[in-house]
Amino acid sequence: MVKGTCWVADDYVMAYDIIVSEHWTSPIDPIENSKIVMSGVKEEFNRENGFKDKGYTFIVANHNFAGGGKSIEHVITGLMGAGIKGVFATSFARLQFRNAINYGLPFITCDDIHLACETGDELEFDEASGIIKNITKGTEMQSVPVAPFVAEVSESGGLMNYVRDKIAKGEPIG
Amino acid sequence: MTITEKIMARSSGKDKVIPGELVWTDIHSVMTMDFLGKQCFEKFRSLGKTEVFDKDKVICVSDHLVPPPNQKFANMLNEWREVVKQHDITNFYDLGRQGIAHQIMVEQGHVLPGTISIGTDSHANTYGAVGAMGNAIGVTDAAVAMATGKAWFRIPKSVKFNVTGKWQPWVMAKDLSLHIMGMMHWNGHLLYKALEFTGPAISSLSMAGRMTLCNMTVDLGAKNGIVAPDVVTERYLRNRTQDKWEFLNSDDDAEYDQVYDIDISDLAPTIAMPGKLDDTVTIDKLIGTKFNKAFVGTCTNGRLEDIAVMAEIMKDKQVHRDVNMILVPASQTVYLEALQAGHLETLIKAGVAIDTPSCASCAGLHTGVAGSGDIVLSAGNRNMAGRMGSREAKVYLTSPSVVAASSIRGEVTDPRTFDI
Numbered sequence: 001m002v003k004g005t006c007w008v009a010d011d012y013v014m015a016y017d018i019i020v021s022e023h024w025t026s027p028i029d030p031i032e033n034s035k036i037v038m039s040g041v042k043e044e045f046n047r048e049n050g051f052k053d054k055g056y057t058f059i060v061a062n063h064n065f066a067g068g069g070k071s072i073e074h075v076i077t078g079l080m081g082a083g084i085k086g087v088f089a090t091s092f093a094r095l096q097f098r099n100a101i102n103y104g105l106p107f108i109t110c111d112d113i114h115l116a117c118e119t120g121d122e123l124e125f126d127e128a129s130g131i132i133k134n135i136t137k138g139t140e141m142q143s144v145p146v147a148p149f150v151a152e153v154s155e156s157g158g159l160m161n162y163v164r165d166k167i168a169k170g171e172p173i174g
Numbered sequence: 175m176t177i178t179e180k181i182m183a184r185s186s187g188k189d190k191v192i193p194g195e196l197v198w199t200d201i202h203s204v205m206t207m208d209f210l211g212k213q214c215f216e217k218f219r220s221l222g223k224t225e226v227f228d229k230d231k232v233i234c235v236s237d238h239l240v241p242p243p244n245q246k247f248a249n250m251l252n253e254w255r256e257v258v259k260q261h262d263i264t265n266f267y268d269l270g271r272q273g274i275a276h277q278i279m280v281e282q283g284h285v286l287p288g289t290i291s292i293g294t295d296s297h298a299n300t301y302g303a304v305g306a307m308g309n310a311i312g313v314t315d316a317a318v319a320m321a322t323g324k325a326w327f328r329i330p331k332s333v334k335f336n337v338t339g340k341w342q343p344w345v346m347a348k349d350l351s352l353h354i355m356g357m358m359h360w361n362g363h364l365l366y367k368a369l370e371f372t373g374p375a376i377s378s379l380s381m382a383g384r385m386t387l388c389n390m391t392v393d394l395g396a397k398n399g400i401v402a403p404d405v406v407t408e409r410y411l412r413n414r415t416q417d418k419w420e421f422l423n424s425d426d427d428a429e430y431d432q433v434y435d436i437d438i439s440d441l442a443p444t445i446a447m448p449g450k451l452d453d454t455v456t457i458d459k460l461i462g463t464k465f466n467k468a469f470v471g472t473c474t475n476g477r478l479e480d481i482a483v484m485a486e487i488m489k490d491k492q493v494h495r496d497v498n499m500i501l502v503p504a505s506q507t508v509y510l511e512a513l514q515a516g517h518l519e520t521l522i523k524a525g526v527a528i529d530t531p532s533c534a535s536c537a538g539l540h541t542g543v544a545g546s547g548d549i550v551l552s553a554g555n556r557n558m559a560g561r562m563g564s565r566e567a568k569v570y571l572t573s574p575s576v577v578a579a580s581s582i583r584g585e586v587t588d589p590r591t592f593d594i
């Protein structure tokens with residue numbers, strides 16, 4: 001069970017704006033990436049730790065969150081470094097959805113959740129049941145359950161750990 | 175099953191797969207490039223491995239940063255070279271043999287019909303042009319594939335675009351891409367889907383056109399784009415690979431999430447408005463619009479066929495005095511072929527600057543970036559604020575033929591009505 005406040009994103013939050021191009025060639029590092037995460041999304045986030053200092057735990061979005069087709073993992077490490085524990089959206093851009101699974105950051109599909117939340121609302125997410133409660137508004141929503149493999153990777157702490165473990169044990173993958 | 179389902183079933187050792195199912199598949203080749211490659215190798219080593227699954231199948235390319243425009247990139251490239259050397263990688267396309275990774279992967283025969291290849295750059299979807307499944311992944315997936323020769327995938331639902339009709343002169347595959355972009359939008363219809371392009375208007379497309387089409391499927395949010403192999407594919411691959419492959423195709427009773435019929439007979443040159451790729455208009459809405467920079471290149475439109483179209487339109491003409499125009503061939507091979515065909519001479523005489531193969535200004539990282547207030551007519555693939563440099567620049571996306579005709583007039587011009 002994770003609890004905390006949310007930021008409700010506008011439409012079209014692109015991977016490009018979450019991590020702007022001058023940082024694409026930087027190392028993938030949660031602390032460094034979190035300092036500049038979201039800097040291209042909103043003027044108020046465009047300073048060191050601008051997003052992180054808001055202390056949000058969740059992001060709520062409509063369609064195609066982190067779109068624009070960028071495969072860089074800084075997007076996910078930046079969000080994780082900034083304290084984000086879950087992103088709820090009607091849909092996600094494929095590449096970052098995949099990266100999120102690989103890093104064990106819940107990217108949870110939930111239709112129209114952006115209509116049910118406002119920035120600053122307190123939410124509670126139960127990973128096991130997939131229920132997202134909006135404590136501020138007293139409402140709750142059922143999200144789409146995650147595949148067993150995704151849960152397994154998440155429990156291992158990400159794909160690297162999952163695969164490293166298999167290799168060390170000499171177990172086949174898949 | 176659809177062709178994508180068949181490829182994924184074969185690659186995962188199954189007779190049948192169904193959309194939604196999660197599988198681990200064999201990977202034919204893994205590509206990584208200059209600014210992410212070192213991190214791939216580091217992650218790969220952290221898995222407890224020192225040798226990659228197949229030295230011939232990990233393809234390393236320098237494209238985003240070559241030749242280095244500053245010291246930071248020079249140092250990154252040196253570290254990258256060191257790491258590639260350390261791992262004794264057979265296929266390293268460094269400065270001198272360079273090209274945009276996706277062009278290299280297809281042109282040098284590193285992707286094969288009926289198999290899966292992945293790359294740490296989003297436009298790996300391009301590989302679908304030869305009937306392969308091309309997929310973009312992050313460095314984590316690349317590291318895992320380098321170690322194990324495998325990657326995990328969810329089987330996507332397939333969407334079919336049945337494309338009929340006759341291409342009008344100067345209308346290109348790019349126009350179809352942008353048309354589909356405007357028709358489908360980014361907002362979810364095609365997210366995670368496998369897009370299959372079929373029909374007579376696709377059969378008549380060259381490999382270059384098929385590459386453009388599959389390339390931009392990533393921008394639609396799709397998982398992959400694919401054209402089933404045919405005689406065009408066979409001819410293209412003949413001298414590029416020794417590997418055996420079959421003419422895999424979708425079954426007649428394959429299931430599709432959606433089927434769209436598009437008749438391209440009336441398809442007009444199409445342009446994406448600055449800022450949003452799916453905000454497209456037909457060229458008549460923009461005739462006469464002024465711009466000051468013109469760019470042809472990228473993994474979308476930097477191929478020989480694109481350059482040939484430009485040369486045909488620009489022969490014995492001059493780029494307008496208010497326009498700076500740059501052409502960046504997609505690879506050294508393309509560069510040489512364009513030179514041998516005489517196209518580069520034609521274009522240089524017309525006042526086009528030719529830059530050495532790289533991603534150039536496409537991602538705003540390298541040469542020819544846009545400054546504040548610039549209005550760019552580009553044959554590239556993305557136009558979000560800041561993509562090509564300044565966030566205050568405006569980028570219109572269109573085909574090489576529109577960029578060529580418009581650059582002569584100094585304003586957006588329909589190549590169909592241009593006196594060539």
Ligand code: SF4
Nearest residue numbers: 297472473533536537
């Ligand atoms: S040409 Fe542009 S889109 Fe293609 S790989 Fe390079 S930066 Fe990416």
